[in-house]
Amino acid sequence: MTEPGRTILFRDARLVEPGGREGPGGLLVRDGLIADIAWGAVPDAPEGAEVVDCAGHVLAPGIIDLGVKVGEPGERHKESFRTAGLAAAAGGVTTMITRPDTLPPIDTPEALEFAIRRAREVSPVRVQPMAALTKGREGREMTEIGLLRDAGAVAFTDADRVVRDTRVLARALVYAGAMGALVIHHAQEPMLSAGACATSGAFATRLGLPAVPPMAERMGVARDLALAEMTGARLHLDRITTAGALPLLARARAAGLAVTAGADIHHLTLNELDIGDYRTFFKFTPPLRAESDRAAVVGAVADGLIDVIGSFHTPQDEESKRLPYEDAAPGAVGLQTLLPAALRLVHAGALTLPRLWACLSANPARLLGLPQGRLARGAPADLVLFDPDLPFVLNRHDLMSKSKNTPFDLARMQGRVLGSWVAGRRVWG
Amino acid sequence: MLSVRHLLGIESLPPDDILAILDLAERHVELGRRGAPAPGGLEGRSLVTMFFEPSTRTRASFELAGQRLGAHVLNMSMTSSSLKKGESLIDTALTLNAMRPDLLVVRHPASGAVNLLAQKVDCAVINAGDGRHEHPTQALLDALTIRRRKGRLQRLTVAICGDIAHSRVARSNILLLGKLDNRIRLVGPRTLIPAGIETLGVEVTDDMARGLEDADVVMMLRLQRERMDGGFIPSEREYYHRFGLDAAKLARARPDAIVMHPGPMNRGVEIDGTLADDINRSVIQEQVEMGVAVRMAVLELLARGRSRGAGGGDD
Numbered sequence: 161m162t163e164p165g166r167t168i169l170f171r172d173a174r175l176v177e178p179g180g181r182e183g184p185g186g187l188l189v190r191d192g193l194i195a196d197i198a199w200g201a202v203p204d205a206p207e208g209a210e211v212v213d214c215a216g217h218v219l220a221p222g223i224i225d226l227g228v229k230v231g232e233p234g235e236r237h238k239e240s241f242r243t244a245g246l247a248a249a250a251g252g253v254t255t256m257i258t259r260p261d262t263l264p265p266i267d268t269p270e271a272l273e274f275a276i277r278r279a280r281e282v283s284p285v286r287v288q289p290m291a292a293l294t295k296g297r298e299g300r301e302m303t304e305i306g307l308l309r310d311a312g313a314v315a316f317t318d319a320d321r322v323v324r325d326t327r328v329l330a331r332a333l334v335y336a337g338a339m340g341a342l343v344i345h346h347a348q349e350p351m352l353s354a355g356a357c358a359t360s361g362a363f364a365t366r367l368g369l370p371a372v373p374p375m376a377e378r379m380g381v382a383r384d385l386a387l388a389e390m391t392g393a394r395l396h397l398d399r400i401t402t403a404g405a406l407p408l409l410a411r412a413r414a415a416g417l418a419v420t421a422g423a424d425i426h427h428l429t430l431n432e433l434d435i436g437d438y439r440t441f442f443k444f445t446p447p448l449r450a451e452s453d454r455a456a457v458v459g460a461v462a463d464g465l466i467d468v469i470g471s472f473h474t475p476q477d478e479e480s481k482r483l484p485y486e487d488a489a490p491g492a493v494g495l496q497t498l499l500p501a502a503l504r505l506v507h508a509g510a511l512t513l514p515r516l517w518a519c520l521s522a523n524p525a526r527l528l529g530l531p532q533g534r535l536a537r538g539a540p541a542d543l544v545l546f547d548p549d550l551p552f553v554l555n556r557h558d559l560m561s562k563s564k565n566t567p568f569d570l571a572r573m574q575g576r577v578l579g580s581w582v583a584g585r586r587v588w589g
Numbered sequence: 590m591l592s593v594r595h596l597l598g599i600e601s602l603p604p605d606d607i608l609a610i611l612d613l614a615e616r617h618v619e620l621g622r623r624g625a626p627a628p629g630g631l632e633g634r635s636l637v638t639m640f641f642e643p644s645t646r647t648r649a650s651f652e653l654a655g656q657r658l659g660a661h662v663l664n665m666s667m668t669s670s671s672l673k674k675g676e677s678l679i680d681t682a683l684t685l686n687a688m689r690p691d692l693l694v695v696r697h698p699a700s701g702a703v704n705l706l707a708q709k710v711d712c713a714v715i716n717a718g719d720g721r722h723e724h725p726t727q728a729l730l731d732a733l734t735i736r737r738r739k740g741r742l743q744r745l746t747v748a749i750c751g752d753i754a755h756s757r758v759a760r761s762n763i764l765l766l767g768k769l770d771n772r773i774r775l776v777g778p779r780t781l782i783p784a785g786i787e788t789l790g791v792e793v794t795d796d797m798a799r800g801l802e803d804a805d806v807v808m809m810l811r812l813q814r815e816r817m818d819g820g821f822i823p824s825e826r827e828y829y830h831r832f833g834l835d836a837a838k839l840a841r842a843r844p845d846a847i848v849m850h851p852g853p854m855n856r857g858v859e860i861d862g863t864l865a866d867d868i869n870r871s872v873i874q875e876q877v878e879m880g881v882a883v884r885m886a887v888l889e890l891l892a893r894g895r896s897r898g899a900g901g902g903d904d
Contacts, residue, residue, distance in 0.1 A: 362785030366600070368700035368722030368760060371784065438701030482679050484699030486720070 165191065168584060169205040173214035173545070176513045177535045178221060178522035187219060189541040192583035197535060214545055217578060218513065221521040222254025222542035224533050225495060226422060227398060228473040230256070231562070232278055233271070234263025239475035239562045244495065245283030247560040249588040251496035252544035252577040254285050255532060257524065260292040261319035267292035267303045269311040276312055284587040285580070286542070288530065290315045293332055293343060299323040302332040309341050314528045317344035317398065320445050322380065324350050330387050337393025342527060344396045347380035347405070348446060357486050358447045363432050369485060374453060377446065378404040385412045385419060394418040396527060400466060401427040401449050403456030410465055420527055422468035425501045426492055428458055430567060440481045440488035441567045458510050461519060468527065469519040471498040475563030493561045497568050503548055503575035513548070541584040550576040590894045595707045595714040596887055598723035599764040607765060611733050613886035614879070621882065631658035631892055634691040639681070640717070641667040641697040646852055646877065647717050647727075651694045654884035660692070678702060679709055686710040691895060692888055695719075713891040721755050727851055728761035730883040732769075734876050735806055738847050743770045748800050748842070750776040751810035751832060751859050754783045754821075758851045759810055763789050776800030777832060780821040797831065797838045804842040808849045809834050809860050825858050835861040839870065847872045
């Protein structure tokens with residue numbers, strides 16, 4: 161992907177360093193890598209360099225989206241590596257960390273190699289695949305974690321399926337932990353949440369929907385943290401959505417466990433009332449929560465307790481959403497709306513841009529051991545240039561994804577991507 | 590005419606509409622009791638019933654109501670026809686819509702399914718029960734029964750007893766009686782009381798004696814055995830012991846309290862058989878009679894809101 165010999169100067173930018181500073185400056189890119197960073201006045205362009213005038217807009221590391229579902233193999237009519245890659249490029253996502261919950265699931269080196277090959281052929285942005293933690297995502301036997309890692313899997317997860325059998329999860333953690341592989345798990349008490357499509361409370365009761373108490377998440381988190389303590393393995397909890405889970409996570413962190421956690425952009429920006437009159441584009445697993453939970457999780461992102469924000473991009477065709485709420489498929493596309501939705505939190509004063517960017521690029525990179533995602537000399541020049549203030553009304557049919565299932569259809573948003581670069585090569589704008 | 594185009598639930602139905610339906614239904618009851626000929630009024634109109642769940646009484650009640658008004662009635666049994674061939678709810682609705690019926694009565698096992706359907710068709714849609722969400726005509730016929738027996742529909746103490754969690758009848762009744770300023774008590778095992786129900790302005794207890802104290806109306810619900818995935822109650826006999834309505838428990842209510850049940854009853858589970866048949870206390874048969882009258886009123890008022898044969902509406 162790198163272009164040897166090519167030099168680009170980004171000037172008049174507002175640079176955002178993940179977890180660090182923010183201010184005017186410029187970047188020099190050479191051979192697909194960040195060659196130099198200048199805060200304040202930017203030196204003149206070297207001879208022969210291409211110059212990108214950023215006109216005061218924000219230049220930051222490209223987003224690393226942890227937990228993207230692509231419909232290959234099995235559901236290419238919902239999303240292909242090509243359409244997902246285009247949506248990513250348009251959304252400022254320069255690395256997609258893909259999920260293994262495909263049909264069939266990615267649980268063998270052969271399946272993984274297929275995904276990597278397809279991604280390489282057609283995706284304009286980087287793809288780093290995850291593999292299933294258990295065979296068939298059935299929670300009974302661990303996958304060939306060693307072979308899969310050698311084949312390129314960056315993490316192991318059964319996606320939104322809970323590994324119910326505690327002994328299976330314990331052994332997988334021990335085995336993966338010993339070789340330093342990252343396990344990502346969805347924390348949830350599976351029996352309490354079985355069949356639920358809403359969060360217990362007045363709203364679900366009024367709509368008559370089968371509901372799960374928010375406590376089910378705390379229970380799942382408690383078990384998983386106990387397993388992390390017992391095994392000493394690294395564990396990432398994919399998405400925390402309730403206030404009740406946060407004190408447990410804080411205690412585990414304080415005790416020095418190697419535990420990290422993510423949040424899903426939809427649970428950070430929407431609450432259960434958005435479901436309104438049974439709107440299936442707002443159906444998620446876990447279900448949207450009460451406003452108090454949403455606000456608490458946003459606070460945990462700001463405080464650094466939650467490390468990663470992802471879109472959990474889940475393409476669904478119209479048929480799987482045009483059903484009664486209970487029967488409709490969960491999930492939403494998010495690659496292209498992750499940035500403007502996350503900027504809502506910045507515009508609301510809940511997060512600073514550097515903190516947001518720690519969650520969008522540097523932290524997922526650190527978790528997965530990737531070199532990109534940083535604003536540092538020698539790092540890959542994966543970049544996004546955007547105007548954080550530009551207002552627009554989202555039309556779902558304008559999205560690049562093959563599936564158009566976004567909860568932000570017709571929403572007023574702010575923030576537009578002006579350009580995306582992968583290894584110094586422009587892939588959008 | 591009603592202010593709404595469809596009858597999807599009591600929640601979206603203003604009190605004036607509720608009273609308009611009850612007043613018209615009352616006239617149908619009187620005419621019916623006098624043995625007057627069927628009143629007609631919907632000649633040339635078509636009514637389609639689509640039941641995605643088995644039903645005997647509600648479906649028969651709508652069918653009879655439509656026929657007494659002179660409408661063409663077509664019953665589609667959805668459990669047996671196209672659904673088995675994999676046709677989706679929306680496709681079924683669109684197919685039906687192309688036949689341009691005037692009125693569509695729908696029952697579906699999923700909450701919100703009738704709302705979804707109503708967005709896709711031009712005719713007036715009547716919810717005959719969706720999942721555990723609402724069953725508006727049942728609440729309306731219950732209200733008419735209460736008003737006729739009690740002479741009013743305000744400031745009454747109504748005890749709704751049993752499986753609240755799985756009951757659309759309970760939700761619609763709570764909403765309707767609440768809109769008209771009544772005191773509502775929910776009585777049932779805590780496992781069958783849904784979270785946050787207090788926000789609807791009801792009192793909750795798991796003690797029948799306390800719940801029935803001085804009640805004007807005792808409304809029993811059917812224990813929805815087919816919806817229970819197990820473990821809500823230890824056994825039917827314990828349920829009957831603690832929550833089944835018998836003469837002793839009823840003695841806590843006002844002496845003139847009426848006993849209601851939406852049917853079909855599980856005798857010996859939620860209600861004592863003898864009590865259910867006691868014509869001095871039980872109004873269960875009258876509820877069935879009111880059902881036809883209320884459904885006639887609903888069909889008539891919704892049909893009046895439509896220009897003949899056109900898909901006109903206000904939303």
